[in-house]
Every structure is written in structure tokens, then in C-alpha cells.
Amino acid sequence: MEPTTADLVRDVILGRLDEQLAAKGLTPSDVPPSFDLLLEGVIDSFGVVEIILMLEQRFAFEFDFDELAADDLTRIGPLATYVGRKVATT
Amino acid sequence: MTTRLQAPVLAAGFLRSAELFPTRPALEVDGESLTYDELRGRATAIAWTLASQAGEGPALTAVLASRSATAFAGVLGVLLGGHGYVPLEPRYPPARNRLILERSGCRALVVDRALADAATELVAGLRERVLVVVPDEGGTAAERVFLREARPEEPAYLLFTSGSTGAPKGVAVSHANVRAFLDAIDARYDLNESDRLSQMFDLTFDLSAFDMFAAWEHGACVCCPDAKQLLKPSDFIRDTSLTVWFSVPSVAMFLQRLGALKPAAFPTLRLSLFCGEGLPDDLAAAWAEAAPGSNVDNLYGPTEATIACTAQRWNGRSAGHAVNGLVPIGTPLGETSTRVVDRSLREVPHGTAGELLLSGPQVVAGYWDDEAATAQSFVSHPELGHSYLTGDRVVQLTADGPLAYLGRLDSQIKILGHRVELGEVEAALREEASADALAVGWPRTASGAAGIVGFVADRSIDPVALRGRIAARLPDYMVPRELRLLAELPLTANGKRDRNALIALLEAE
Numbered sequence: 001m002e003p004t005t006a007d008l009v010r011d012v013i014l015g016r017l018d019e020q021l022a023a024k025g026l027t028p029s030d031v032p033p034s035f036d037l038l039l040e041g042v043i044d045s046f047g048v049v050e051i052i053l054m055l056e057q058r059f060a061f062e063f064d065f066d067e068l069a070a071d072d073l074t075r076i077g078p079l080a081t082y083v084g085r086k087v088a089t090t
Numbered sequence: 091m092t093t094r095l096q097a098p099v100l101a102a103g104f105l106r107s108a109e110l111f112p113t114r115p116a117l118e119v120d121g122e123s124l125t126y127d128e129l130r131g132r133a134t135a136i137a138w139t140l141a142s143q144a145g146e147g148p149a150l151t152a153v154l155a156s157r158s159a160t161a162f163a164g165v166l167g168v169l170l171g172g173h174g175y176v177p178l179e180p181r182y183p184p185a186r187n188r189l190i191l192e193r194s195g196c197r198a199l200v201v202d203r204a205l206a207d208a209a210t211e212l213v214a215g216l217r218e219r220v221l222v223v224v225p226d227e228g229g230t231a232a233e234r235v236f237l238r239e240a241r242p243e244e245p246a247y248l249l250f251t252s253g254s255t256g257a258p259k260g261v262a263v264s265h266a267n268v269r270a271f272l273d274a275i276d277a278r279y280d281l282n283e284s285d286r287l288s289q290m291f292d293l294t295f296d297l298s299a300f301d302m303f304a305a306w307e308h309g310a311c312v313c314c315p316d317a318k319q320l321l322k323p324s325d326f327i328r329d330t331s332l333t334v335w336f337s338v339p340s341v342a343m344f345l346q347r348l349g350a351l352k353p354a355a356f357p358t359l360r361l362s363l364f365c366g367e368g369l370p371d372d373l374a375a376a377w378a379e380a381a382p383g384s385n386v387d388n389l390y391g392p393t394e395a396t397i398a399c400t401a402q403r404w405n406g407r408s409a410g411h412a413v414n415g416l417v418p419i420g421t422p423l424g425e426t427s428t429r430v431v432d433r434s435l436r437e438v439p440h441g442t443a444g445e446l447l448l449s450g451p452q453v454v455a456g457y458w459d460d461e462a463a464t465a466q467s468f469v470s471h472p473e474l475g476h477s478y479l480t481g482d483r484v485v486q487l488t489a490d491g492p493l494a495y496l497g498r499l500d501s502q503i504k505i506l507g508h509r510v511e512l513g514e515v516e517a518a519l520r521e522e523a524s525a526d527a528l529a530v531g532w533p534r535t536a537s538g539a540a541g542i543v544g545f546v547a548d549r550s551i552d553p554v555a556l557r558g559r560i561a562a563r564l565p566d567y568m569v570p571r572e573l574r575l576l577a578e579l580p581l582t583a584n585g586k587r588d589r590n591a592l593i594a595l596l597e598a599e
Contacts (some may be wrong), residue, residue, distance in 0.1 A: 019554060038317060044566060046506070046541065048321055049344060065350035070322035 005059075006084030010059060010076060013051060017042055033077025048074055085088040099239055099244045101169040103272070103307030105130070111283050111309040118287075118330065120158050120315040120391035126309070129163060136225050140198055140236065143221055148196050150248055152220075153293065154178040154187070154209050155202040157314050160225055161293060165302065167225070172238025173198075174262070175341065177293035180205055182565045184212055185203035186258075191216060193260060193459070194248050198223055201228050223319050242266035248458060249296055252568065254508050256517030260458025263296070267396040270451035272303060274424025278387075278401070279334075279361060283309030287334040290315065290323070290341060294565075295508070296393045297365055301336055310334075324350040331358045335381070338366035338507025339373060346376050354480055356381040365389035365398050366507035368416040368495055368537035371451075376403045384486025390419035390495065393509075394467070394478045396452035399426040402492050411492055413485065415536065418492035426450040427474050428493060430486050435471055443496055447483045501589070503531040504538035508567045512589070515560075515568055520546050522559040523551055528579055529570060530592050545592055546568035547579045555583035 006063075014021065014028035020042045037043045042063065043051065052063055060087035061083070104126075107116070112127040124132070133260070139152060151173040155161035168175040178187045188513075191199070191213065201209040206224045213220040245262035245366040253259040287305045289312050291298035305501075321327040323494045327335060335356070342364065345351050359381040364374075366478055378386050391398035402420025411418045422428050429437050430444040438444035449471060456464035468567045471477040483496040501512040512529045519527035525548035525555045531539025546556070553573040561569045580591035 038321065044570075045317075045321055046567070049540070050127075050571075052348065063348045065322065065324055065345065065348040066352070070318045070325055073321055 001042040003082060005087050006080040007051075009055065009059065009083040010080040012055070013037075013076060013080065016051065016054065017047075020047075031076055033075070033080075034074045036074050037076060043074075055083055059083060059087050061090045099169075099242070099451060100268050100303060101166055103303060104166060105140075105170075107283070107306055108559040109449055112335045113380075114283055114309055115311040116306065117159065117162050117314070119162065120316060120542065122157060122159055127161075129166065131213050132159065132163035132225065136200055136223065137171035137221050137272055138162060139225070140168065140171040140173065140200075140221075143198070144155040149198070150176050150245065152176040152178050152191055152194070152196040153201075154180055154199055154205055154212070156180050156292065158202050160200070160202045162302065162312065162314070163225065165293065168200065168277050169240075169246065174238045174240070174247055176248045177298075179206065179292050179294045179565070181292075182294075183562050183564055184208070184519045186563075186565060188212055188216065190250050190258070191220065191248070193258075195300070196220060200225065213407045217436075239565045240265055242269070242413060243455075245294075247299065249294060249393055250584070252502070252514045253463070254511040254513035256503070256514050256521075258514070259460060259463050261296075261393045261454055262458045263299075263393070263396055263454055267452050267454055268303065269425060270300065271300075271396045271398070272307060274306065274399075274426070274452070275300075276421070279304070281305065281310055281334070285310035285333045285360075286313050286331060287311070288313055288315070288323075288327070288332050288336055288578065290320070290337040295366075296397055297336065297338075300363075300397050301571040305334075311444075324355060327356050327359065327406075332356075333358055334361045335359050335365070336363040336365070338362045340367065340506040340535065340540075342373055342377050343535060343537070345371070346373060351376045351380040354382050359384040362386045362418075363389055367504040368414075369404075370536040371412045371415050371417050372538070374417050375406075376505060378404060378406075388417040388420065390481055390493075391452075392478070392482075394454050395426065395448045395480075396454065399423055399448055399452050400452070400493060401427065411487070411494060413494035413496060416495060418476060418494040419484070420492045422450075424450070424452070426452055429471070429477075430484055430493070431479075435469065440491075441485065441487055443483050443485045445499055446482045446493065447471060447474075447477050448480060449477040483537075505531065505542065505567045508565075510568050511558070515542060515564065515570065515582045517562055518541035518563050519546060519556075522563075523548060525551065526579055526587075528587055528589055528592060530589050530596070532593070532596050541571040542568065543592075543596065544573045545579060546573060546575055547577070549575045549577055551575055 108126040108130040116126040116129040117124045137142045151168045153164040179388045200223045242265045246265045248262045250258040289301045314329045315326045362384045386404040388402045389398035390400045402418045429447045484493045516531040523546045527546045529544045532543040580588040582588045
């Protein structure tokens with residue numbers, strides 16, 4: 001099966017956080033879609049901004065803050081799905 | 091009630107509001123809303139515990155708590171007990187917080203229940219015994235509220251800012267200093283009991299004192315966002331119906347960058363305040379459009395001159411006054427006096443850049459227990475007397491025109507509004523790496539930098555382990571986001587270490 005854009009986004013985010021995940025004893029394959037990067041202590045608020053800016057650059061889309069609930073902003077599944085959808089419609 | 095109101099004491103304004111508006115909300119935090127009466131009860135209980143166990147006399151008491159009812163009740167309780175408060179940020183490394191406890195000589199520590207174990211560990215290795223106070227959820231209806239009234243010149247709070255030599259510098263801000271600030275802004279902002287103020291700052295950042303004490307003097311409510319709300323401040327403004335917004339410009343820049351500053355997005359705001367770093371003119375314009383019912387004010391002020399001491403109202407456009415695309419920092423507030431001076435403290439002509447010198451009742455006496463640092467930055471001006479040399483380069487184009495910020499005279503930078511001496515980061519890097527090191531602010535933003543990149547002159551070092559050791563010493567915003575290993579650091583023609591060459595290197599990528 002072809003990986004979707006959302007899968008690719010997920011891989012890019014977790015690839016970027018490799019070091020931080022390892023510090024928590026995790027590998028990217030351990031991370032479920034509901035995993036909250038902020039609440040699990042993988043990134044801080046600076047990290048969230050960095051990730052979003054990195055995704056915008058990498059996938060050439062513009063983030064619209066109003067389209068994503070605060071709870072979903074730092075959860076890997078919803079975040080990747082959102083970026084995948086934006087990329088498809090841009 | 092035997093509450094005696096003596097205006098200079100910082101908690102007096104809160105007590106007056108608690109008399110006038112006992113059932114109005116004073117604080118919303120962590121999913122909880124506390125009325126003035128409830129918050130007074132919790133604060134008084136803390137004050138009693140401190141008074142019965144920590145001894146008599148003026149003292150400093152630490153508060154280890156963040157974005158919780160205990161954090162705010164702790165600050166008030168410490169003040170009602172006649173002590174000054176020393177905020178400790180739980181997110182910062184224990185080594186940093188222990189250093190602050192030692193340097194400040196605190197004899198007691200108020201802590202969130204959830205952090206009680208961390209607090210016990212924190213005080214375990216200290217030379218002096220420190221009492222750990224874990225407040226109950228409930229309060230007390232005490233007869234006497236002020237247990238010891240502080241004198242105006244005693245510290246209301248003691249904060250530590252980054253120090254260029256590697257050790258943080260303490261700034262003790264007195265009740266009289268804060269009183270002068272609150273008087274200065276009183277007419278300008280005309281706050282009242284229906285206002286709802288944001289609390290975007292950690293307690294270790296002095297701008298948090300504005301949100302608390304300006305609100306509580308007028309019976310208004312402090313609305314403190316949780317971690318998720320901090321990430322999405324646009325929802326926070328709407329969901330909590332804020333009327334007064336106060337943040338560093340970086341937060342607004344972040345919202346603008348992510349498409350959240352849409353026209354009329356924040357209809358409830360009547361006042362929007364920015365401080366802590368340069369405010370880009372186009373950002374002020376976008377914010378004004380997003381909050382059409384709001385006055386936008388750009389504030390300026392180092393911790394040493396108490397929260398903010400100059401201000402510029404944004405009136406549609408700063409045309410003719412904006413320098414480098416930044417809104418000017420404006421004219422002095424209240425009784426503050428400003429001078430633009432050269433190295434001999436002589437005033438420079440209008441239109442010439444110089445160092446900003448501040449004087450007046452908001453300027454603190456000096457650095458905490460540090461005569462050398464005090465002598466370096468606090469001077470006696472022949473006309474104004476006790477004054478603070480800010481290290482900020484400014485220009486005033488005309489005699490009655492606003493001051494415009496140009497940059498720093500030293501290597502201090504702002505990371506998302508936090509003041510950072512690159513020298514302190516470099517000292518930590520050098521010690522932990524046993525090699526020469528430089529730090530630069532990167533990536534750059536319109537008003538500072540979003541992070542730090544460190545360069546170490548030793549290619550054999552493990553950067554992950556080194557970063558871990560730095561993170562165990564410094565607050566998160568001072569920890570380099572990235573470390574680069576070089577064979578040697580670049581030097582200028584004069585043989586000095588060359589930070590600009592490293593910035594050029596990053597820019598070229």
C-alpha cells in the first residue's frame with residue numbers, strides 16, 4: 001500500500017524527534033496516534049513552534065491555527081492527518 | 091476585620107478589593123475559579139503558617155509552583171506575612187532553583203502539593219534549614235490579615251536575571267518600586283472590576299507582577315492559561331472573554347505566523363499590551379485589526395526599573411517614528427526620567443544614538459548582594475541622582491518625540507522575550523565541555539531570536555550528552571537548541587572571538 005501524506009508527515013515529525021523519543025525510551029514505532037508530544041514531555045512549547053514551522057517548509061502549505069483544536073495540535077495522529085489534508089487541498 | 095491599609099504595601103490593593111468585591115472572581119487557574127474571598131482565605135492561611143513557623147522580621151520566602159491556585163495564593167500569602175516572594179519555576183533545573191534559594195537566603199518555601207517531594211529534595215542539601223510549606227486546598231477566615239506589614243523599601247519580590255559572567259543576578263524590587271509603577275499606569279489603563287486580564291508570564295518573569303497586582307487593585311480577574319491554552323492563545327482569549335491582553339510580541343508573532351490574527355478575531359479585548367522585546371510595526375497593525383476594540387500599547391522596561399517605565403500608544407501607524415520597523419518605546423511613564431547619554435553620562439543631541447539611562451522611583455537600589463555588578467550598572471547622575479544604565483541603545487529624534495530602540499550595547503539577547511546574556515550560556519558550555527565556546531541567538535525573529543545555537547571548539551565531544559548537562563544547569567530558554575562542534579572558533583581581526591562570523595555561517599545555510 002502507498003503510504004499517505006499523513007503517514008509521511010508522521011514519519012517526518014517522529015524522525016525529527018528521534019533523540020527526544022530515545023531519551024524517553026521510545027522508538028517511533030511505539031508511538032500511537034493519540035500520543036501527546038507536549039504532555040508526554042517529548043517537546044516543550046518552543047518545540048511545537050519549531051515542528052509546525054518545519055512542516056510548513058517541508059510540505060509547502062500554510063498552517064491555519066483556527067482549523068485545529070488545541071488538544072489536537074500536539075497529538076501526533078490528528079496533527080499528521082491535518083497536515084495531510086492541508087497538503088492535498090493546497 | 092482589622093485590615094489596615096497602607097498604600098505602599100503591595101498586597102493592600104488586593105485586600106481592599108476583597109473588602110469591596112468579596113464574591114467577584116479574583117483568579118481563574120487550572121480549571122478552578124476563586125473569588126476574592128476564597129483567594130484571601132487561602133493566602134491568609136499561608137501567611138499564618140509562615141508567621142507561626144518562620145520567625146519574625148523581614149524575610150524572603152520562595153514559591154515553587156506554576157499556573158496553579160497555590161502559585162498565586164502563595165505569592166499573596168508571602169506578601170501578607172510581610173515577606174518578599176522569590177518565584178522558582180518548577181520547570182527549571184533543580185540546580186538552578188537551589189542556587190537561587192541559596193543566594194536569596196530564603197527561610198521558607200511554599201510549594202504545590204504535587205511538587206512536595208521535589209521541594210523536599212531541593213532543600214535537602216542546603217546549608218541553612220528551609221521550611222517547606224504545603225498549603226491545604228481550603229483557607230481560613232482569619233481576623234488579622236496582615237501579619238506583619240512590610241516597610242516600603244523592603245523587597246516585594248526578588249527575581250534573578252541572566253548574568254554575563256556566568257552567574258545569575260538578583261534584582262530585589264521593593265514595595266515602593268512597584269507602587270510607583272502601579273500609580274504610573276493607573277490613569278492610563280483605567281482598569282475596573284469587570285476586567286479580565288491574561289497571565290501569559292511565568293512568575294519568574296517580572297511582567298507577571300503587572301497582571302496580578304494591577305488586576306487585584308481594581309477587583310479584576312487574573313486568567314491564567316494552562317499548558318494547552320498557552321499553545322493556542324487565540325482560543326484562550328475567546329474562551330475566557332479576556333478584556334486585557336499582555337504578552338511578549340513573540341506570542342503575537344506566533345499567532346500571526348499561524349494565521350490566527352484574522353480581522354476582529356478578538357472582539358472582547360479593550361486593551362492589548364506588549365513588552366519584553368521589540369514590537370514590529372506591522373505586527374502591531376495586524377493585532378489592532380484582530381482586536382478592533384482595543385488600544386495597543388508598546389511598553390518598555392528592564393526588571394531593574396520595575397516592570398515597565400516607558401510606553402508608546404500605537405495610533406494606526408508609527409510613521410516617521412518607527413526605526414528598523416519597530417514601534418518606538420515611547421515616553422516615560424509616571425515619575426520615571428530618561429536620558430540618552432554617552433559613556434561619560436553626557437546627554438547626546440536629538441537624533442544621535444546613545445545609551446538609555448533611567449531614573450526615578452521605579453529604579454531599584456541595586457543588585458542583590460552583588461556590589462561589583464551594582465557598581466557597573468547603577469550610577470549617580472549629576473542631575474537625576476540614582477540611575478540605572480540599561481545597556482540599551484536608543485535614539486530620540488526630537489525633543490518631545492518618543493524614544494526608539496536600536497539594539498544592545500553588549501551581548502544580551504532576547505529569546506522569545508526572555509533576557510539572556512550569551513556570556514552566561516558560554517560560561518556553562520565552556521565549563522561542561524572543558525573547551526572554548528560561543529553562543530548566538532538563532533533563528534532570528536523580527537524582535538530577537540527564537541533559540542540559541544552553541545559552538546564548541548572540540549570535535550571529540552558528544553553533543554547530546556553535553557546538551558543534557560547544560561539542560562541540568564540552565565532554564566530551558568537558555569539551553570542551546572543545537573550544538574555545533576568546530577576545530578576552532580573564528581576570530582576577528584583584533585583576535586576576539588567572532589560571533590558575527592558564526593551568524594554568517596548559519597545565514598549561509
